[in-house]
Amino acid sequence: MQIFKLFKRDSWVRPFLKKYRRSLILALFLGFMTYFCAAALMFNSGYLISRAAALPENILIIYVPIVLTRAFGIGRPVFRYAERLTSHNWVLRLTSRLRLKLYQTLEQDAVFFKSHHQTGDVLGLLSNDIDHLENLYLRTVFPTITAWSLYVFIIIGLGWFSWWFGLAMLLLFAIIIFVFPLWSLLANAARQEQQKVLKNQLYTELTDNVLGVSDWIFSQRTKEYLTAHLANEQHLAYVRQTLQKFDHRRDFLVQVVFGLLTVVLLGWTSFRFPGSHGGAANWIAAFVLAIFPLVDAFAPLSQAAEETNIYQDSLQRLNQLTLTESGQPPMDQTIPALKGPLTLEVQQLDYQYPATAQKALAGLSLTIKSGERLAILGRSGSGKTTLAHLLRGDLKPTAGQVALNGVATWQLNPEISQYIGVLHQSPYLFHTTLSNNLRLANEQATDQQLWNALERVGLKQLVAKLPAGLATEVDEAGLRFSGGERHRLALARILLQNVPIVILDEPTVSLDPITEQELIETINQQLAGKTLIWITHHLQGLSLMDQVVFIEDGRLQMSGSPQELAIHNQHYQKLLAIDRGI
Template identity: 65%
Template sequence: MKIFKLFKKDTWIRPFLGKYRKSLFFALTLGFMTFFCGGALMFNSGFLISKSAAHPENILLVYVPIVLTRAFGIGRPVFRYLERLTSHNWVLKLTSELRLKLYRVLEKDAVFFKNKYQTGDILGLLSEDIDHIQNLYLRTVFPTVIAWILTVFIVIALGIFSLWFALVMLLLLCVQVILFPLMAILVNGARQEKQKMLKNELYTELTDNILGVSDWIFSQRGKEYLEFHKEIEDKLHHVTRAIKKSNHYRNTGVQLMFGVIAIALLLWSGMQFPGNHGGAANWIAAFVLVIFPLIDAFAPLNDAAQETNIYQDSLKRLNGLSNESSDERKPSESIKQLNAPFVLTVNNLSYHYPDDNKQVLNDLTLSVGSGQKLAILGRSGSGKTTLAKLLRGDLEPSVGSLKLNGIDVSDLGESVSDYIGVIHQAPYLFNTTISNNLRIGNEDATTASLWQVLERVGLKNLVTSLPEGLETVVDEAGLRFSGGERHRLALARILLKNTPIVILDEPTVSLDPLTEQDLIETFMKQLEGKTIIWITHHLQGLSMMDKVIFIEDGKLKIEGSPDELASSNEHYKKLLAIDHGDYVVE
């Protein structure tokens, strides 16, 4: 199995198995004792019922099984509670260590880690993967090991009475602990991979197309998108139904196998302990009833084995971090202070994400001069946002170069924020005061500077009217402010930082036309003299730009000034008509 191969090379989980081996052993022992008490309770109960039905001459003849029944009846929930307490404590200690190790890796490699991983990957590592490791032990490792221990104990116990039946029982139990779990992995493993792939595809397509929903509407292709979305959903539902159907058949087989085991015990005990009343015949019910509480120990093994397919990716990603060397790509510490004029040059740039060979950008070449206003247009998925990440140094080109004054942007490291600022679609405001939110741009900004910059972005009157002015606490994510107001606060940060280059990553995509136009005019006025790179879906406000480029399928298709394109380019004319609502479908 792949997961065992991963464990052999694992550097994240295995070290902690030795560190907490005493707690691990204690948890497994308590788990075994839980099911032992459950089986022993039924064993003694069966014996007690049979013995009592034989009308014993003296109560002392059933006194011991009465006491044992009460003892095992109390012991089962007690051991269950202690097992849960111990196992969860062990797993929580393990995951705590894993999170600490992960944070240290991310912090150490933060400067260049973003070059190889997208934000979603990092969030997946921080939350999903660690949770999967936690479930790996609670839902797979512990139940499987306890079931194996019970199998060995049952076979040895039966071997005391009958060696040949112990071997028969070993065969029947191996079907439960080995054959059925293996079938679960083999039958549903490929389906789970396909299910995961379809979910990722559905999430990616849904996210991209919601952000670019205006493109679908303007191009009158909304029905086409819905059909495409429904097609993926139908495939996902089909795979999910197949997995559930397979699980149903397998679980039915498990129950039938337990029925076979119960019948086998009944037949064997009848032969092993012959008699009509009392004596050895009292053991028949004891041996038959003991199997039923053990079903709870063996039944979860199939789902536990099947879930190993889910855990493999988590182990791969975590161990993949261990192979990343901090020395592969360190920001240069010897880069001197860059001086104006600031020129961005993109030369034969191509890019694809590490896990996808599809070219997001292909052989892109352009130059952005100091103080130039450049608009980048293109439909959803054309590569605009990826280009913005490359311009900011969050990603490194797969091929070609992207330089600021002759220095690779990715080599600037954290100092890139001194030269390039970004205003995103949904600027984030932290749950602290307005002044603290603004000082993210400049920690040393004075109160007077804060009021000055608020006046420049048109928010001074609003902040003045708030109960505590600059010290008013902003709700989480800035929900007390409208979309336009959050963008103005983001602009205020940029102005306090005073970066020479500003990337506007579709900041007006969710605003109404009047607010959008007002915000665009504020951006252009307050950022006068700075280099502006505006990524947008809309054509509103493009007349204020010096140059417009279109990216299609990762390639630069059209470029020129707004006036040139409006007079000579048919595609641009068509987009203008659509944007103004004048386009008529023939």
């Protein structure tokens, strides 16, 4: 199995197995003793009931079974509690170490982690993958090893009474322990993979379409989106239903095999311990009743084996992270400060997220000269935002290069903030004073510089009227300010940062048309002379740009000045007509 191959070269879980091996062995022993006591309790109870029903001549004849029944009756919950306490303590110690190692890895490679993983991958690593490994032991490893230990013990015990019957039970128990789990693993592997792909696809599409919900409404295509989303949901529900039907059918067959085992055991004990009542016949109920508690030990094995597909993905993702691999330049390598006019050069750029089969960007080439105003158009999911991350150096290209005056932008982190600033579509204001929010861009800025920046973005009078002025406490996320005001405050940060290149990542997408136009005019006035890179899917304000490029499915489809495209490019003409509602 693939998971065993991953364990051989695993650097996350295996080191801790040896470190906590005593607790691991104790947890497995206590798990074995839990089911042993449960089976022994039923064994003694069956013998005791049969022996007592035979009217023993002396109460001392059943005294030992009475004591053993009491002992095993107390031992079962005690061992169960101790096993749960030990196993969960072991797993929690293991996962705490894994989380610590994960945080250390992310801290060392924080900036360049996005080169290999999307934001969802980060969240998955922090919340899902570590939890999956926790379940790997609690729901798969511990139950499986405990069941195998009981299997060996039962076969040896029955073989001591009869070697041929021990061999027969070896084969019958093997159906539950090996055949059903292997069947579940093979039958549901493809379905589980399909379910995972569908869930990821739904999450991605839902996120993109929620962010772009205004476009769906304005284009009057909400019904189209809801129909497509419902179809995907129904497909996922069908896959889940198929998995559940298989599980129910398999679990029923497992119970049937256990019923067969009970009948076979009843037949063998009737043959092995003959008699109408009393004597050797007292052992019949003992052996038959002992089989029932073992159902709880063996029945979960199929589900445990089936879930190894989930654990395999988590283990593989974690092992892709190492403390020694980093996208950062070597410590002894220093990047010289960039001087003069800054030119961004994109050469045959390819980028592909590891979790996806399709490239987010492919063969993209363009040049952004100093002082140029470039608009990057494209639908949601076309690769615009990915390109913005690559331009700023947050991502490392899969192939090709993004260079600022000949230096790869990903190598400039964290110094990239000296050259490139970003105005996001949802600027965030923190729960602190207004002056602290503005000084995020420049810690050394004076109050006069703050007021100058506010005046340039048209907010000086608004802030001056506030009782505390710059010392005004901002609500969490800046909810006391309107959307346009929050964007202007973000623009003030850009002015205080005073970088030569500014990326505008759809900053007006959530604003009404009037506020949007006012913000566009303010941005163009206040950022005059700087290099502007406008990421958008709207055409409002594009006439102020020097160059427009259109990205479709990660590829450059058209480029030129807004005036040239409006005259000669039919696709751009169509976009203009749609944007104007013609």
